[in-house]
Amino acid sequence: MKILIAGGSKSGKSDFAQTLALKLAGTGRRFYIATMLPFDAEDRARIQNHRLRRAGMGFETLEEPRHPLRCLEAGPGVYLVDSVTALLTNALFPREADYRFSPESGEACLKELLDFAGQAEDAVFVLDMIFSDSNGYPPETERFRRLLGTAGQRLAARCDTVLEASAGRIFLHKGAVPK
Amino acid sequence: MILIFGGAYQGKTAWAKAQFDLRDADIYACTAEEAPNFSKKCWTNLENFTRFCLARGVDPEEWFRENRLAWEGKVLIFRDIFCGVVPLSGEDRAWREATGRALQYLAGEAGRVSRIFCGLEQRLK
Numbered sequence: 001m002k003i004l005i006a007g008g009s010k011s012g013k014s015d016f017a018q019t020l021a022l023k024l025a026g027t028g029r030r031f032y033i034a035t036m037l038p039f040d041a042e043d044r045a046r047i048q049n050h051r052l053r054r055a056g057m058g059f060e061t062l063e064e065p066r067h068p069l070r071c072l073e074a075g076p077g078v079y080l081v082d083s084v085t086a087l088l089t090n091a092l093f094p095r096e097a098d099y100r101f102s103p104e105s106g107e108a109c110l111k112e113l114l115d116f117a118g119q120a121e122d123a124v125f126v127l128d129m130i131f132s133d134s135n136g137y138p139p140e141t142e143r144f145r146r147l148l149g150t151a152g153q154r155l156a157a158r159c160d161t162v163l164e165a166s167a168g169r170i171f172l173h174k175g176a177v178p179k
Numbered sequence: 180m181i182l183i184f185g186g187a188y189q190g191k192t193a194w195a196k197a198q199f200d201l202r203d204a205d206i207y208a209c210t211a212e213e214a215p216n217f218s219k220k221c222w223t224n225l226e227n228f229t230r231f232c233l234a235r236g237v238d239p240e241e242w243f244r245e246n247r248l249a250w251e252g253k254v255l256i257f258r259d260i261f262c263g264v265v266p267l268s269g270e271d272r273a274w275r276e277a278t279g280r281a282l283q284y285l286a287g288e289a290g291r292v293s294r295i296f297c298g299l300e301q302r303l304k
Contacts, residue, residue: 006297008262127297131186133263134275149188153298162299173299 001178002117004155006127007165014082016165017124018054021080023178024122025058029077032059033068035086037095050082065090066109068116076121083126084151087113092144101140106147113151117158125159127152180250182285184257185295191256192223194295199254221254229278233270239281250285257282259294 003020007013021030032054038044059080062071068087071079081087091109093099117123131149136142156162161175170177181199185191195201199221207219209228222228229239243250261279266272286292292304 004297129186131188132259132261133187134260134266134271135263146188149186149190153188153190156297156299162297164296171301173296173301 001122001161002120002159003124003161003163003175003178004127004152004159005124005163005165005170006129006152008129011165012168012170013126013165014050015053015168016163016170017080017082017126018057018059020178021059021078021124022057024124025078029075030057030059031071031074031077031079032061033071033079033081034061034063035065035081035083035090037065037086037090066094067112069112069119072116072119078122078124079116079120081113081116081123081125083128084113084155085126085128085130085148088147088151089144092147101143103143106143110147110151110154114154114158117155125155127155129164180252180285180289181254182257182282182289182292183254183295184259184282184293186259186262189295190298191258191295192221194293194298194300195221195223195254195256198300201254217249219253221256222250223256225255225257225281226260226274226278229281230274233274233277239277240284243281243284247288255285255289 001024005013005017036043036047038047062074064071068081088106088109092102092106094102094105130145156174161177162173164171164173183191183195192206201221205220207216207222209215209222209224211227211230211234215222215228232239232242260275266275286304289304294301294303
């Protein structure tokens with residue numbers, strides 16, 4: 001089963017995604033695809049916070065900032081991708097290229113993510129909703145928003161269940177929440 | 180009239196095309212610079228039309244109230260521009276507010292209101 005959970009910042013989507021991954025895994029393996037490339041102390045603190053919140057849940061952490069398909073080598077189990085946003089950001093502004101904008105790398109990452117979604121048996125995807133501002137952004141940022149929006153639409157089409165998180169509450173857009 | 184709104188890049192127009200069997204020729208994408216082609220079945224980017232109205236001293240909600248024949252039976256699509264920080268420029272603040280009021284009026288008049296989220300419909304009315 002595949003699930004997409006999307007919402008704003010601090011909407012509770014990561015916590016709920018972890019709960020869902022545990023439900024799907026049962027007694028089986030569960031993998032946490034850690035996507036964030038820390039840039040500064042604030043990022044490191046955020047990573048530490050996420051680690052603490054999933055401690056004791058039995059996740060095996062796979063550090064993979066760009067290439068989700070590689071994770072599937074870990075074998076059968078539930079894959080938690082937290083987050084699609086970070087994955088695409090890492091690809092669009094590659095660290096090895098001094099964070100210079102690379103639309104090709106971003107598009108390639110989206111394609112790989114959709115292949116991953118096609119091949120994984122069980123997965124939970126976390127995505128940030130950043131689409132309801134009135135102000136426009138510079139072209140590179142708009143390109144990023146378009147890429148993430150496209151990822152949301154394509155993943156929603158491929159997932160069995162689509163959820164929206166808001167203030168820690170969950171709204172069901174498609175399918176059913178696993179019991 | 181069918182009212183559709185949702186964030187940027189959520190697939191609003193694609194959803195409307197599939198749902199209501201619209202072709203590209205049926206769709207008019209509004210700009211802030213020109214008056215819409217009122218004969219088209221579907222108007223998208225209506226947040227640009229509200230800007231067009233304001234630039235000419237016309238309140239968008241009033242325009243919709245007074246020109247019912249122009250939009251009755253149509254598919255109207257707005258981008259959700261309402262969840263960000265209050266815009267710095269007064270012009271943008273007025274635009275956001277006037278667009279929101281027009282949207283509320285149209286939602287009241289619509290036979291169906293749909294919010295599009297990741298390409299999926301959330302039926303609000």
